[in-house]
Amino acid sequence: MSAAFDEMKEADGGVRPAYSELSRWLKEVPPDVLDYRRREAELLFRRIGITFAVYGEADAQERLIPFDVIPRIMSGAEWRLLEKGLTQRVKALNLFIKDIYGAREILRAGVVPDDLVFRNPAFRPEMSGQSVPHDIFIHIAGIDIVRVDADTFYVLEDNARTPSGVSYMLENREIMMRLFPELFARHRIAPVENYPDQLLATLKSVAPERVARDPNVVMLTPGVYNSAYYEHSFLADKLGVELVEGRDLFVKDEFVYMRTTQGPRKVDVIYRRIDDDFIDPLTFRPDSALGVAGLMSAYQAGNVTMANAVGTGIADDKAVYSFMPAVVKFYLGEEPLLKNVPTWRCREEEHLAYVLEHLHELVVKEVHGSGGYGMLIGPAASKIAIEQFRLKLKAAPKNFIAQPTLALSTCPTCVEQGVAPRHVDLRPFVLTGSKGTRIVPGGLTRVAMKEGSLVVNSSQGGGTKDTWVLDG
Amino acid sequence: MLSRTADNLFWLSRYVERAEYLARILDATQRLSALPLAYVGSSNEWESAVLTAGCANAFFKQYEEANEENVTDFLAFSTANASSIRSCFELARSNARAVRTALTVEMWDAINGTWLELKRYGNGPASREEFSRFLRWVQESSLRYDGSAYRTMLRNDAYWFSRLGVYLERADNTARILDVKYHLLLPDNERVGGPLDYFQWAAILRSVSALTAYHWVYRDSLQPWLVADLLILKEEMPRSLASCYEAIVRNLDSISGAYGRQGPAQRQARGMRARLQNSRMDGIFQRGLHEYIGEFITENNRMGAAITEQFLL
Numbered sequence: 001m002s003a004a005f006d007e008m009k010e011a012d013g014g015v016r017p018a019y020s021e022l023s024r025w026l027k028e029v030p031p032d033v034l035d036y037r038r039r040e041a042e043l044l045f046r047r048i049g050i051t052f053a054v055y056g057e058a059d060a061q062e063r064l065i066p067f068d069v070i071p072r073i074m075s076g077a078e079w080r081l082l083e084k085g086l087t088q089r090v091k092a093l094n095l096f097i098k099d100i101y102g103a104r105e106i107l108r109a110g111v112v113p114d115d116l117v118f119r120n121p122a123f124r125p126e127m128s129g130q131s132v133p134h135d136i137f138i139h140i141a142g143i144d145i146v147r148v149d150a151d152t153f154y155v156l157e158d159n160a161r162t163p164s165g166v167s168y169m170l171e172n173r174e175i176m177m178r179l180f181p182e183l184f185a186r187h188r189i190a191p192v193e194n195y196p197d198q199l200l201a202t203l204k205s206v207a208p209e210r211v212a213r214d215p216n217v218v219m220l221t222p223g224v225y226n227s228a229y230y231e232h233s234f235l236a237d238k239l240g241v242e243l244v245e246g247r248d249l250f251v252k253d254e255f256v257y258m259r260t261t262q263g264p265r266k267v268d269v270i271y272r273r274i275d276d277d278f279i280d281p282l283t284f285r286p287d288s289a290l291g292v293a294g295l296m297s298a299y300q301a302g303n304v305t306m307a308n309a310v311g312t313g314i315a316d317d318k319a320v321y322s323f324m325p326a327v328v329k330f331y332l333g334e335e336p337l338l339k340n341v342p343t344w345r346c347r348e349e350e351h352l353a354y355v356l357e358h359l360h361e362l363v364v365k366e367v368h369g370s371g372g373y374g375m376l377i378g379p380a381a382s383k384i385a386i387e388q389f390r391l392k393l394k395a396a397p398k399n400f401i402a403q404p405t406l407a408l409s410t411c412p413t414c415v416e417q418g419v420a421p422r423h424v425d426l427r428p429f430v431l432t433g434s435k436g437t438r439i440v441p442g443g444l445t446r447v448a449m450k451e452g453s454l455v456v457n458s459s460q461g462g463g464t465k466d467t468w469v470l471d472g
Numbered sequence: 473m474l475s476r477t478a479d480n481l482f483w484l485s486r487y488v489e490r491a492e493y494l495a496r497i498l499d500a501t502q503r504l505s506a507l508p509l510a511y512v513g514s515s516n517e518w519e520s521a522v523l524t525a526g527c528a529n530a531f532f533k534q535y536e537e538a539n540e541e542n543v544t545d546f547l548a549f550s551t552a553n554a555s556s557i558r559s560c561f562e563l564a565r566s567n568a569r570a571v572r573t574a575l576t577v578e579m580w581d582a583i584n585g586t587w588l589e590l591k592r593y594g595n596g597p598a599s600r601e602e603f604s605r606f607l608r609w610v611q612e613s614s615l616r617y618d619g620s621a622y623r624t625m626l627r628n629d630a631y632w633f634s635r636l637g638v639y640l641e642r643a644d645n646t647a648r649i650l651d652v653k654y655h656l657l658l659p660d661n662e663r664v665g666g667p668l669d670y671f672q673w674a675a676i677l678r679s680v681s682a683l684t685a686y687h688w689v690y691r692d693s694l695q696p697w698l699v700a701d702l703l704i705l706k707e708e709m710p711r712s713l714a715s716c717y718e719a720i721v722r723n724l725d726s727i728s729g730a731y732g733r734q735g736p737a738q739r740q741a742r743g744m745r746a747r748l749q750n751s752r753m754d755g756i757f758q759r760g761l762h763e764y765i766g767e768f769i770t771e772n773n774r775m776g777a778a779i780t781e782q783f784l785l
Binding site for chain 2 (some may be wrong): 046223224229233234236237242243244245247248258259260261262
């Protein structure tokens with residue numbers, strides 16, 4: 001593994017232009033002031049109630065995600081490059097979903113193997129032949145990006161199901177502006193606060209055609225016990241839409257209604273933060289108490305729009321991911337602007353053989369996994385852990401892919417010993433509505449707080465940073 | 473608005489109001505029990521506090537005796553008691569979390585801040601001084617929540633439902649004090665009157681924070697029938713039953729005005745207000761104060777059920 005790309009410092013020790021002001025400021029500001037602001041930020045987060053639940057931890061109903069007060073900065077030029085690549089990628093993802101639930105040309109052309117789609121647990125046969133308004137399936141995508149050198153951004157993961165984290169992008173900026181007005185005065189930073197506005201416009205633009213008046217948009221949450229509940233309530237508030245739970249909705253004659261103090265009211269667009277499995281006990285998991293009985297029938301009748309569409313989760317599959325360069329070329333006839341991390345599909349014999357031989361230097365992930373659970377980081381794992389993983393891998397090779405251990409770029413971060421480089425990734429949020437694709441400049445930067453650690457997931461102790469895109 | 477949201481707001485306000493009421497009862501009881509026996513007689517003030525809080529059954533399931541330690545723990549800090557001050561604040565917070573979008577930042581701050589600070593008090597006070605501070609803090613927290621709601625909420629159905637919760641709970645609380653202490657307020661109690669009962673009357677007034685108000689309204693020394701009059705019929709007294717029903721009718725009218733529809737809840741509320749407006753104290757005493765209060769508590773519960781039925785399901 002080569003030395004990681006430092007977002008702030010050049011190899012010769014000079015400071016990259018985007019970071020010049022910040023670097024100067026970091027030298028001026030006394031360490032105790034930085035520490036004081038850090039604690040102030042934590043207090044603010046705690047008071048606003050931004051918390052995050054970690055599943056599987058007792059007494060952890062509400063925990064704070066560590067927030068780092070040093071921003072991650074990108075130049076306008078870097079961002080424009082990313083923006084183009086993201087737009088291209090999400091366009092291709094949308095066409096892919098439309099195709100596999102429609103004509104299935106990509107399967108007939110043999111670009112993606114049949115069984116990868118049809119035997120995929122995220123594939124929803126109920127969606128076959130289903131049309132959705134404006135042919136948009138993935139209204140909100142979170143694309144995880146890592147950087148390995150000055151010019152190379154890799155897509156690490158596509159999140160087309162129900163990507164979360166955007167509330168942190170918004171709150172981080174809010175808190176930074178409160179704590180460091182002088183830093184903002186020294187920079188020209190592209191704003192992100194219009195994200196909710198764009199999201200609402202996107203959701204309204206995909207309302208069913210029958211809706212002539214202003215569509216009734218709601219946000220569907222699994223409820224207060226969900227790890228991302230804070231985000232759900234935060235976004236619903238910013239959007240000015242009702243935050244509903246399954247029990248607030250019911251279906252009658254293939255229309256969806258919500259229970260209000262003035263009686264039932266028709267619902268047109270559901271921004272749902274519940275997985276497919278749970279949205280309708282009549283169609284999917286019968287034991288789900290979170291969903292709405294009959295919702296799928298209303299959806300299939302075209303009487304309500306769901307964002308994202310049902311069945312988009314297949315794009316999150318890491319084996320599907322490995323075909324993305326070919327998928328982009330197939331639908332758009334263009335070279336992908338954002339690279340994929342080279343990926344070995346353990347479902348293929350040659351790949352598996354290579355992976356088994358090189359376990360100690362690879363990262364092995366479950367194809368359906370998320371949140372950093374159930375993965376092996378070869379270089380950091382003990383011999384025993386590797387051997388145990390080898391058995392798991394051999395038992396069900398189809399469930400795994402492997403990638404080289406990437407040297408994720410680093411960004412200066414406040415840690416106990418002062419300011420030190422820590423590895424970061426980036427999740428920009430891509431909105432697609434009837435009027436095209438929009439991305440607010442930046443996204444959520446996640447940072448691995450432990451020295452050398454490459455795991456940025458908040459469920460594994462990762463933190464977040466404000467992400468600045470400089471104007472010009 | 474969503475029925476569930478309205479329901480959460482309604483109960484959120486009820487829990488905060490109830491917490492404050494419990495703090496007042498405990499405060500008044502602490503004062504009474506600190507007086508020499510000659511001034512208050514031999515009645516067990518701590519048992520009376522449990523009765524007033526309306527949770528005697530639950531209490532005696534857990535404890536043999538009603539004394540300062542047990543009652544303080546049960547009414548203020550117990551997690552086994554779903555109506556302890558702590559439980560009320562915890563329920564209020566979880567209701568607030570479920571309707572974050574319907575609260576203003578100030579309201580959320582008030583309720584979340586209270587919940588965070590509650591942890592500081594742990595499982596009980598280290599001393600009487602600390603307990604006094606705790607009780608004051610509970611009352612201040614409730615004032616802060618109420619004040620934020622009053623000053624920052626949009627005047628729409630969300631506000632009206634949260635107000636309904638306050639007044640319905642408040643009416644219930646005042647009626648419960650009267651229900652437990654009614655015998656002290658009967659006119660023929662005069663013969664046992666004197667210094668002994670003065671402190672009891674003062675304690676009743678204190679637990680609805682009306683001791684000073686009494687003097688301003690009547691400009692007289694404490695008379696039991698006037699205490700009853702103040703708490704039942706005086707509309708200018710914010711915790712009187714009459715005042716609560718004036719407010720319940722007003723808020724329900726706002727709702728029906730906005731929704732363009734009347735229902736059983738509005739009719740029931742107007743009926744109860746009319747009864748209070750048409751009552752005279754001597755008439756109430758003649759028919760029996762205890763029966764009057766008992767009926768009120770039942771009717772007030774029906775009122776809550778009618779609101780739930782009409783809007784919150």
